[in-house]
Amino acid sequence: MHTAFVLLLGASLTRFVAHHPGAARVPWVIGLSVALAVLYALGPAARKAGPSTHRLWLAAVVVAWVVIVLLAPSFAWCAIPLFYTGLRTLPARAAIILVAALTVLVVISQLRLADGFDPNLLLLPPAVAGLATAVFLHMQRQAARQHALIDDLVRTQRELAATERRAGALAERQRLAMEIHDSLAQGLSSQQMLLQAAARTWDTDPATARTHVTTATSIVARNLAEARAFVHDLAPADLADGGTLHDALRALAERESAESGLPVRFHLDGSPGGARGGTSAGIPGGTASSGTASGGLPAAAEAALMRIAQGALANVREHAGASAAVITLSYLGDQAVLDIADDGRGFDPADPTDPAARAAPGSGAAEGAGRGHGLPAMRARLRQFGGTLTVESGAGEGTVVTATIPLEHQ
Structure with missing residues (x-):
């Protein structure tokens, strides 16, 4: 649209100078054309400055264009890029009102240039404006739907990632619980039973008590091997060495x-x-x-x-x-x-x-x-x-x- 505006502005100026050589208003039209081009070029900076500044910029561009169209009706077709600029800058209702006003001015300008009444000059500008507006609004709605879908997708991905993390944490907790229960907890239970038996027979049967303590010691050693294998996420100790x-x-x-x-x-x-x-x-x-x-x-x-x-x-x-x-x-x-x-x-x-x-x-x-x-x-x-x-x-x-x-x- 920016390129189209510059090309239309240049073509309109060339046409006007070619058709009105030596006219008194030529310097004014040239000066206004340059001013309008410079003002239009400030659009990106105005957009970055905020919505209110951008709307003031649009108003200045439209006023400059209206003045130049009143001096030289051949500049009327520069309105097409302005349609899209207005539609992008203003709310939908305000933008449609602006497009309608610009279209009326284009029709009046074209009728001024014509030698006689031409129905095409009365119908063509509204048709072009209506088509441009419809296409832009349709694209805008499609873009809004796509943004909504992208937002939903991103949100769903985040929720899925969070669910997977929770499921992974629960699975890991279950795995740890099973490993501890089937290895360390069972060994500790055996040690407790043996040491309790040793305590009961310590005075009456020292030999049996020592046997219980020795057996508990061997279980401790095996539990230690299981714990090390568990820490390193290895197989049970009996299978760890390729058995x-x-x-x-x-x-x-x-x-x-x-x-x-x-x-x-x-x-x-x-x-x-x-x-x-x-x-x-x-x-x-x-x-x-x-x-x-x-x-x-x-x-x-x-x-x-x-x-x-x-x-x-x-x-x-x-x-x-x-x-x-x-x-x-x-x-x-x-x-x-x-x-x-x-x-x-x-x-x-x-x-x-x-x-x-x-x-x-x-x-x-x-x-x-x-x-x-x-x-x-x-x-x-x-x-x-x-x-x-x-x-x-x-x-x-x-x-x-x-x-x-x-x-x-x-």
Whole structure:
């Protein structure tokens, strides 16, 4: 529009000088043309100065243009860029009034230049003004819609980012709670039990008390390794050095048997390739049995199963009153299955008020007052890998906790 105004102003001046050589008003028209050009050039500075200054500038430009049009009607077509300047500067109603007034002046000027009455001179300027106004207002509305959409998009992005941050923080808190519950908290619970037992037998059976203290010391060392692995976001200590899942579970069973006095048997059945192996595992305690090699699961999935086994055994030890337990790792072709079974008191899964529910491995019932990260933590771990958790139990019939991870998703 600025370029169009300068070109129209120059063309109008050239036409006027060519058609009126030597006329007395030529110097006045030339001077007004230069003044109008300089005044128009001050528009950006007036806009930066503020709305009121910009409107005063527009009024000065319009007055200068009206004066020059009265002297030389050929300058009338410079009004087109002024239409857009007015529409950009003034509110819609005021701008339309200004456009209408300028259009009337253009029509009068063109009729003065004509030799006779020409309907085109009466209709063409209003048509051009109306079209220019309609196009500008339409573009202005479109721009306003686009700005609104952009604002909505920016706001939505910010809300989404805030939601993601909150979700990430909650997920991290849940992960920390599960890790602490299944590693450090369980170890501290074992230490407490051993030290309490040592305190009870310190005077009557010093040898047994020292054995309890020695066992608690070994648990402290293992907990320290777990804490360091936890700080560095590593796998459980039994898996951190590249050990296999079945070796880690076997070591867990042996350690639980030695430290807590609860006989725990480990059994491996099958392999990731689908072959079945090993021998049936019975409840009656003993040492870990051997089976085919394990593998095929991602490290994170193996760590999850290891934590589930640790948590379930800790609850068996503390709440089930069991005389023996079995850990079974099975590869059934398309899924890996971890079972932790005990012959303890059991509970009725359909009756959450059953006091015997406190005996369930990982049930969380015994943990409600102070912990509450049993089954919910296990299920949360398994959901990350498309897995499921089931609990089978009955009053006086023991409990079986089963964690399943589909291999095809890994």
